Amino acid sequence: MALTPKKDLTASIMRNKIYSLLLQDKRIDGRRPADLRPIKIETGLLTKADGSALVSMGSTKILTGIKVEVGAPFPDRPDEGTFTVNAELLPLASASFEPGPPDERGIELARVVDRSLRESGVVDLKKLCLVKGEKVYILFIDIYVLDYDGNYFDPSLISALAALATAKIPRYEIVDGKPQKTGEYFSPELSALPFTVMVGIIGERFLIDPQLEEEKALDVSLVMGTDEKGNMTCVQKNSPGQIPVGLMDRLVDVVAEKTNEIRRKFLQEIPVKLASVS
Amino acid sequence: MALTPKKDLTASIMRNKIYSLLLQDKRIDGRRPADLRPIKIETGLLTKADGSALVSMGSTKILTGIKVEVGAPFPDRPDEGTFTVNAELLPLASASFEPGPPDERGIELARVVDRSLRESGVVDLKKLCLVKGEKVYILFIDIYVLDYDGNYFDPSLISALAALATAKIPRYEIVDGKPQKTGEYFSPELSALPFTVMVGIIGERFLIDPQLEEEKALDVSLVMGTDEKGNMTCVQKNSPGQIPVGLMDRLVDVVAEKTNEIRRKFLQEIPVKLASVS
Amino acid sequence: MALTPKKDLTASIMRNKIYSLLLQDKRIDGRRPADLRPIKIETGLLTKADGSALVSMGSTKILTGIKVEVGAPFPDRPDEGTFTVNAELLPLASASFEPGPPDERGIELARVVDRSLRESGVVDLKKLCLVKGEKVYILFIDIYVLDYDGNYFDPSLISALAALATAKIPRYEIVDGKPQKTGEYFSPELSALPFTVMVGIIGERFLIDPQLEEEKALDVSLVMGTDEKGNMTCVQKNSPGQIPVGLMDRLVDVVAEKTNEIRRKFLQEIPVKLASVS
Amino acid sequence: MLEFSGIPRPERLIDENGRRIDGRRPDELRPIKMEVGVLDKSDGSAYIEFGGTKVIAAVFGPREAHPRHLALPDRAILNCRYHMTSFSVEERKPLGMTRREIELSKVIREALETVTFLEEFPRAAIDVYVEVIQADGGTRTAGLTAASLALADAGIPMADLIAATAVGKVDGHLVLDLCDLEDKYGEADMPVAMAPRFNSIVMLQLNGRMAIDEFRRALALAQKGINEIYKLQREVLKRKFSELSPEEV
């Protein structure tokens, strides 16, 4: 069983420092409480992956790759393709990540990204069906945290979406009952563009997109997300601590505003065919 | 590799106390050496399991659930259904149980119950065949130790038998080559009713169904069982220590008598269709 | 992650002793630097294995057994049988071997033997095809180190080859689409006879086939092999340390000579049908 | 969601009278059963039923941390395992911990740590085990509610009890305490846990989507249910401790 990591003395000193700055609407790296770090999105760097994206948010770097296979659908959804999200907190990203199978943090990251994609219907799974009940496209969306300077949630979702949006998936057809590549490629059409923003709370103050020093000093944190229609698509309290109920109203507004900011940035970089995005 | 647990000093003091009492045909909880603890059997508590039983023997509590699937038979027994017994010593049952995959004690428990069921032919596996060589019923009998106050063997077998006897298994039929539920249910007919009794030995004296304090202080213990026809259906020496050969004759008689007592109790509670039970 | 085992003080004293002897062309057990230990090959000791060989090289003892199954070929090689090499450093062979799944040393051993067999084309895999694309023979070559007195590489390869050469594989035929034993047996025809020699280096001197005391004291070691045509079929530097580039020329000659010596010994013991062996 | 491979979606999850599939009003909890001290061999335990959902929780400790290098000089460590029996769900759950169980163990542990006075037991460990006997929606919230009772039953000092329930959106309506069918076929499921004395959230997740305004109303609906559950919890504990003879207290 996993344990909540021990907070060291530095964290407690840093907490006071960050809190004092927050009272003046400032942060240790010069940002204001509701400022995101700079986001950089690169896609198509890899040729063996069917889709890939390297996203940095400040110093935090995430590499996502997608591999596509053809296989059987789930019995209860015979006409839908499937996808799986994995996340690995690579030990080269942080002294606090251990080699080995994903621990609870990696699993939480994968499942939070998975829910954001799945529940907001980002990918139209029916378009990933080859032969109903028999052959569908299976997407493996694998997220690797390469450099961890706090908040791996938001850039992981961005990189998963960027890899999806720019993927070139080999098109198959059925020849003599067996799937064969046609030589053509297609990109999955995205039906929604959900993004998340990680929020950290100290006392009754909050900041967003914490860098690592901040993250370690927070009283509590949560990840929230909305899609382009203003739906909440993600909520995950992801640390011990209490969130004052009265703070939630304000946080929801900030998150909606900031995910819109991420979305504009994303659409500048990535040509998304998304009918409903304004 | 597992180790035999260390005996603490208390165990040694308790051993002398228990032994002194045994010399007067007494025990620390007021029982006589060949007395079982009270047995309580509840079935049908769960609706998602196809069969279930909660059995307590004194404070030891065992929950067994059965799930049934349709799958392929073993190649060498094409006309027989199959069953699997698993046992988990849940960490909430005892400070001495660890979370994680079953250790050697859980495996021993599962295999002892499995042998009692399998070798005495409790379930007529041929009646669990749907299509010879292709589709059979597969029973997963999963035993969970919820509260461990000594001797998890005897109540585990009781709960497995009670869950089996009262199971409502969805009946399938083959439609277009695929198994489909008919909407009807059936209960497996039991062909035998084997029970076990755990025996503890101190010096040349013995007691049955030890509670935890006794179990920790025993010189040696074994589990023996008989069916309703007086066949030995289980023997398992389950701890270090020496059993005087000369004691076995007497133990066999006591076990036969006590499994009969359990059987009568069981038949009072559970309506078993068992042609051969007198 | 595994670690390079710690060298103890004894190893360092022994290193100096071995080195002093090497300067006089001598070794601690009376051998000369390029002397192999006595090799003993026994085959056919087991009846449940389809092939088996017990090989000792000095006190190091290796048991290899082969089991054959019928299964599907790899999709990209539909007309070839397959084989798999596993190696277990059994804990009874050495105080330094732990029970549990193979560690990096066992995996390295298996992969080095696998490459020697595979890359020199020892087994004509096309002759292990039953029905193209559907049914082929699958050979499991399982190597167990029983007694470890240094250099498990060379005797492991010898025992794998001896077990292969003397295997009696049940011949199958396809009856009604299913593989059935014909009652006949065949032995795989070997197309090559690669052997390896482990070389240990201290300073600018070398010795071959180190026994354990030597192996622990070496500066560096490598395993090299050649087949009967004088091809290099194996090279594996298998320990930390530097190999002077200038030493390689000489080592290659010694290895070629010594693998020939092993090959002659092998052919004396094992009747190999190998057209190209002189 | 493993559950319900078999059961098809009902035509309507909310009928013309605004009643739910099991007859409840949107803001109505399922029948609740709570009991503490249900196991003999753990230091504290509790059993909870939220409708068809049945959960046991047990607590061991404070006891020596093991292995010892995990011990902290200034507080107890808190271990938590949320686990389901194989037969608690529609399709048999394989043995071993699924990714879902590992995630839920984390969020439950983090909620419990928030209210437990761990600093009173330096170098010690407190182990919390939640076992789902039957899953009919809301197992993590039932488990967390039970775990909080089991901690109290074990006499571990806490700043507050934790009460939890789920809210969700079903056929466009916000509803309280989803059952399995509503969870499976509804639009959103949001488990919420609070420490009512502090008016604070200690667990919060969302599976599905709802409008921002709905989210706000859902949170208020959750709070209503949580307050009812919290009241029951305190009654159960009061009853238990009043049953003890003065010497035992």
Added chain:
Amino acid sequence: MLEFSGIPRPERLIDENGRRIDGRRPDELRPIKMEVGVLDKSDGSAYIEFGGTKVIAAVFGPREAHPRHLALPDRAILNCRYHMTSFSVEERKPLGMTRREIELSKVIREALETVTFLEEFPRAAIDVYVEVIQADGGTRTAGLTAASLALADAGIPMADLIAATAVGKVDGHLVLDLCDLEDKYGEADMPVAMAPRFNSIVMLQLNGRMAIDEFRRALALAQKGINEIYKLQREVLKRKFSELSPEEV
């Protein structure tokens, strides 16, 4: 029983003369081969054949317990692993420990602990490894018998040797030392191990069923075989120690 997927049941396992499938009388052991000191690098070792069953055992220790926190202040810990090679059985055994191997490791260890003077080596560990090279019935009893010899070969002080064999019921007859076919197609297989000096049972299991009276007779039959094996064990050890020059002893 993994073995014998292929070999069909013979029509009769006992012929009209009361002879068994391999020609033995019911109370006759298979040919036995025993050797000690077969491995160089362990502290003690033994090889045993009971007919087609071939087993090696090796012992390391007493040595420092590792990891150290397992060490006991008042006695040595005894580790034991019973393991089969992949090719020892009819169908290839997958790598790794099966549940059967884990159970048998337990019962063999518990039998060995019963006669070993562990308290002479506080804080130490003794490791016993049993490797089944070929399985033709009675591998646990052969393994335990070999392990006991290997402990003696390692010079570990023991109150007695352990000798073991199986008895069983085949076509209605009680027989001694079952081979694989008898085990597979018989009615019962009962492995028994004793410490003969103490006239006590140190391992006992039953796989199958037999009448209570048969069980009593089976135990007596096992004891007969055990006494024969025990005699061979002592001879092998006597021979070994008499071969050592006085300085070595």
Added chain:
Amino acid sequence: MLEFSGIPRPERLIDENGRRIDGRRPDELRPIKMEVGVLDKSDGSAYIEFGGTKVIAAVFGPREAHPRHLALPDRAILNCRYHMTSFSVEERKPLGMTRREIELSKVIREALETVTFLEEFPRAAIDVYVEVIQADGGTRTAGLTAASLALADAGIPMADLIAATAVGKVDGHLVLDLCDLEDKYGEADMPVAMAPRFNSIVMLQLNGRMAIDEFRRALALAQKGINEIYKLQREVLKRKFSELSPEEV
């Protein structure tokens, strides 16, 4: 070889002008890209491209060895993990370490230990992580080359840098720095790593077969490539350290 399930063998791997499938001469390296300090949170890091092969390496330490019982009184321990992302190869690599990755972690670690002054950091640990982002032949040699740069970037004292490349035999010709297709369809692939200052080999493996004489020539060809790579490594490091302001050095 996992890669290339799909791509058929080209008719010729070497054309009539002695050019390789990607236009290179037999003794020509692919385009190389090297960068150090590419990650912020590790103590040292490097990124390398050998053609389509893309590798990152990072170093942590010297830091306290963990768990502590692994610490050595006279030197640092060196951990090394070579790992591939799931999408780095043709067929998706399953999560977890394959046997190949475990073997390569060993040979890379053993090469690095050979040149690192571990005895300067008693009781410490140095962790080296090599992550293959894309595999197009020569991942272990690229990984080792990058790991050596990352160690230097972390300021760990080393007797020399390690430079590595593969040589092989393709359509009967010896070639330098194989790409994936040459590796897959060639006759032999031999990864070689050297510590050039010592004129010594620190990693050497062979996959395939070649004549003894070819082996000798292949080693010389590897050394030629290694010297080129070594030069680039030193330039990259020189550039990095010259960029630092005096105070930082």
